[in-house]
Amino acid sequence: xxxxxGKSSVSELCIRPDAWAVMLEHSRSAYPEECCGAxxxxxxxxxxxxxxxxxxxxxxxxxxxxxxxxLLAATRAARDRGLRILGIYHSHPGRDAHFSxxxxxxxxxxxxxxxxxxxxxxxxxxxxxxxNTAQTAAEEIGYRLLEA
Numbered sequence: 001x002x003x004x005x006g007k008s009s010v011s012e013l014c015i016r017p018d019a020w021a022v023m024l025e026h027s028r029s030a031y032p033e034e035c036c037g038a039x040x041x042x043x044x045x046x047x048x049x050x051x052x053x054x055x056x057x058x059x060x061x062x063x064x065x066x067x068x069x070x071l072l073a074a075t076r077a078a079r080d081r082g083l084r085i086l087g088i089y090h091s092h093p094g095r096d097a098h099f100s101x102x103x104x105x106x107x108x109x110x111x112x113x114x115x116x117x118x119x120x121x122x123x124x125x126x127x128x129x130x131x132n133t134a135q136t137a138a139e140e141i142g143y144r145l146l147e148a
Contacts, residue, residue, distance in 0.1 A: 012090075012142040013047040013112055013128050015039075015084070020145055022049035023116060024123055027091040031121040037089040038074040040083045041112065045146070047083060050074050063102060064090050082132040087112035094119060097127035099138045107131040107138070114143060 015023075019039065026035045026049070033054060040048040040092040052074065066088070078084050088111055092098070097115040099107075107113060109131050117124040128143040 007069065009014070009092040012044060012144055013039075013046060013114065014044055014144050014146050016048075016146050017112075017148045018041060019046045019049040023050065023114070026121065027116045027118050028121055030054065030091060030093075031118050032093045034062065034064040034091050034093060036064040036066055038071065038078075038085050039087045039089055040074070040078040040081070041086045042073050042083055044086070046086055048078075048081075049089065050077070059092060062095070065106070073122065085111065087114060091116045091118050097125055099127075099129040099131075099140075104131055104135055104138055105127075107135055109133045109135060112137070113123045 001064050026037055037049055037051040039046040040050060052070050054060045054064040055067045072078050075085055091117055095117060095127045097117040099113060099115060103113065113129045115127060116126045128141050129138040130141050131138040
């Protein structure tokens, strides 16, 4: 949910099982490269995960980039279904689910960022982050998987 200034006030992201399954499968299939995608929902509940293309021109093993037109298409698709983009998910192959300096530099303060740590192609752990408006730091926020 957003406050009057548009800043995210999400303190815990709640993720539906189907959306979580999409994120896990996308992370597995992209391994050993990073994957990325959009989390669609309402308030603090992620209802859908939409895989996006990692279009980073260099090695995608430790970086991702989302094409603006692809993010715009996801935004429109969300709006058409009465949802909005709550945040971005991406994987960290072989690394912890920290919010890296590159992640922070390329973040948007109105999104939450879910990072999935993948080890040997399998899910290890995740963490959710919210950058400050100056994009100088990010705080870890909770996430919870909803039951089916």
